[in-house]
Amino acid sequence: MLIDKGLETIGRYFLLLGKVFSKPEKTSIYYRQTMRELVFLGVNSIGITAIISFFMGAAITLQTAYNTENPIYPSYLIGLGCRDSIILEFSSTIVALILAGKVGSNIASEIGTMRVTEQIDALEIMGVNSASYLILPKMIATLLFNPFLTLLSIIIGIFGGWFVGTQVVGVITSEQFIYGIQYAFIPYYITYSLIKTVVFAFLITSISAYQGYFVKGGSLEVGQASTKAVVYSSVYILMFNVILTQMLLT
Amino acid sequence: MITVKNLYKSFNGREVLSDISVTFEPGITNLIIGQSGSGKTVLLKSIVGLHEIDRGEIWFGNVLFNKLGFKEKKEIRKQMGMLFQGSALFDSMTVEQNVRFPLDMFTNMTMKEKIKRVNFCLDRVNIHNANHLYPSELSGGMRKRVAIARAIALNPKYLMCDEPNSGLDPITANLIDALIKELTEEYSMTTIINTHDMNSVMEIGEKIIFISEGIKYWEGSKHDILNSKCEKLNDFVFANSLAKQLINK
Numbered sequence: 001m002l003i004d005k006g007l008e009t010i011g012r013y014f015l016l017l018g019k020v021f022s023k024p025e026k027t028s029i030y031y032r033q034t035m036r037e038l039v040f041l042g043v044n045s046i047g048i049t050a051i052i053s054f055f056m057g058a059a060i061t062l063q064t065a066y067n068t069e070n071p072i073y074p075s076y077l078i079g080l081g082c083r084d085s086i087i088l089e090f091s092s093t094i095v096a097l098i099l100a101g102k103v104g105s106n107i108a109s110e111i112g113t114m115r116v117t118e119q120i121d122a123l124e125i126m127g128v129n130s131a132s133y134l135i136l137p138k139m140i141a142t143l144l145f146n147p148f149l150t151l152l153s154i155i156i157g158i159f160g161g162w163f164v165g166t167q168v169v170g171v172i173t174s175e176q177f178i179y180g181i182q183y184a185f186i187p188y189y190i191t192y193s194l195i196k197t198v199v200f201a202f203l204i205t206s207i208s209a210y211q212g213y214f215v216k217g218g219s220l221e222v223g224q225a226s227t228k229a230v231v232y233s234s235v236y237i238l239m240f241n242v243i244l245t246q247m248l249l250t
Numbered sequence: 251m252i253t254v255k256n257l258y259k260s261f262n263g264r265e266v267l268s269d270i271s272v273t274f275e276p277g278i279t280n281l282i283i284g285q286s287g288s289g290k291t292v293l294l295k296s297i298v299g300l301h302e303i304d305r306g307e308i309w310f311g312n313v314l315f316n317k318l319g320f321k322e323k324k325e326i327r328k329q330m331g332m333l334f335q336g337s338a339l340f341d342s343m344t345v346e347q348n349v350r351f352p353l354d355m356f357t358n359m360t361m362k363e364k365i366k367r368v369n370f371c372l373d374r375v376n377i378h379n380a381n382h383l384y385p386s387e388l389s390g391g392m393r394k395r396v397a398i399a400r401a402i403a404l405n406p407k408y409l410m411c412d413e414p415n416s417g418l419d420p421i422t423a424n425l426i427d428a429l430i431k432e433l434t435e436e437y438s439m440t441t442i443i444n445t446h447d448m449n450s451v452m453e454i455g456e457k458i459i460f461i462s463e464g465i466k467y468w469e470g471s472k473h474d475i476l477n478s479k480c481e482k483l484n485d486f487v488f489a490n491s492l493a494k495q496l497i498n499k
């Protein structure tokens with residue numbers, strides 16, 4: 001029974017993706033929708049990404065400093081640790097988890113509300129491919145914009161580490177921190193982080209859209225779909241984090 | 251013309267429509283009446299293809315609609331307009347954008363032409379100076395009228411209305427009924443209206459089918475309905491106390 005339901009869900013998910021990636025009715029309308037979603041899902045997420053990145057960068061620096069008090073460790077390791085933690089894990093995975101909460105719930109509730117108020121039926125009756133019209137622009141917007149958010153997060157996270165570590169608490173000097181963030185830098189880490197970001201953006205958008213698109217009932221069910229979107233997106237992000245790390249770093 | 255032949259539909263093994271056969275004529279208002287839960291909305295949604303039917307045939311003119319593929323169905327759907335129970339206007343769009351949406355999607359008209367058409371449709375449903383309002387700023391009756399304007403924007407051959415009067419006061423309900431009838435005659439559309447409002451039935455019921463528990467029990471016009479021998483129909487028609495008092499008198 002559980003296996004049947006699981007297989008049905010997977011089947012419906014891929015059928016929905018098939019509809020999403022079918023040829024758009026009118027490219028100009030989709031372009032306009034994508035621009036709208038870029039602002040709505042992307043630009044509007046800059047604030048929360050920047051704030052969280054700043055404080056996480058600061059916290060990582062302080063934690064690394066308190067764990068490397070032994071004089072055997074050179075101080076610049078604090079900068080190096082901050083840089084690598086932010087690039088490898090924080091800016092891609094943690095930011096994706098936060099965006100799953102913000103963007104994922106937003107997508108599921110928007111599409112879910114459209115479903116229960118028959119707006120999706122109205123699109124279908126007009127002859128519009130509702131799945132493609134509603135989901136494809138969101139997907140393109142997040143796939144294009146989330147890598148930018150990741151890069152922004154890396155910059156602000158490292159800045160937050162530097163600012164709090166050197167200017168506020170003073171656990172390290174500015175020169176040592178800057179030496180640390182330049183030491184043994186592997187550019188491929190950025191590529192790895194961006195690849196993860198793109199995969200996570202796809203997971204957040206597609207899973208949340210699926211939850212919203214197939215909602216049945218009323219406002220209570222829309223709320224539940226929104227919660228499921230966040231939970232499932234988060235679980236799949238963490239699962240794919242392991243898979244991608246194994247594939248790309250070993 | 252829309253013809254339904256021996257239509258069956260079930261959900262999770264429970265049959266909700268059983269052997270429905272009916273023809274809906276163009277240029278007149280075709281009403282599907284019945285109690286809540288009788289299967290009216292399922293029938294309407296099955297006709298337009300929002301529900302897959304178990305068996306039977308649905309013909310739009312001489313095209314067997316239910317056997318068409320996704321793309322072919324889309325082409326037929328471009329000739330349909332539908333008015334939903336809750337209006338189903340797009341919340342994020344203004345009145346003008348809502349009515350313009352099908353034109354944006356399926357025509358190559360210039361913006362000037364589209365605005366002209368939008369204003370014509372809004373004018374036709376007596377909506378004035380509301381182009382830049384959002385659906386949340388409109389009354390229930392205005393929303394229904396904007397939804398009708400959107401439904402007729404592409405000059406559809408078929409107009410489907412699911413409970414067009416639900417939630418409206420009797421006077422506004424009469425205005426909506428009159429408007430649908432007028433548009434049906436003017437554009438010779440095949441119009442199907444789902445309703446349980448007896449006032450609508452007596453106002454615009456040119457062709458009526460009565461369904462109960464998913465079965466079609468009666469077919470006729472508003473002139474026949476008061477003299478029907480169908481017991482189930484009479485229970486429905488004379489359900490309210492005002493009707494009972496009139497009959498007793």
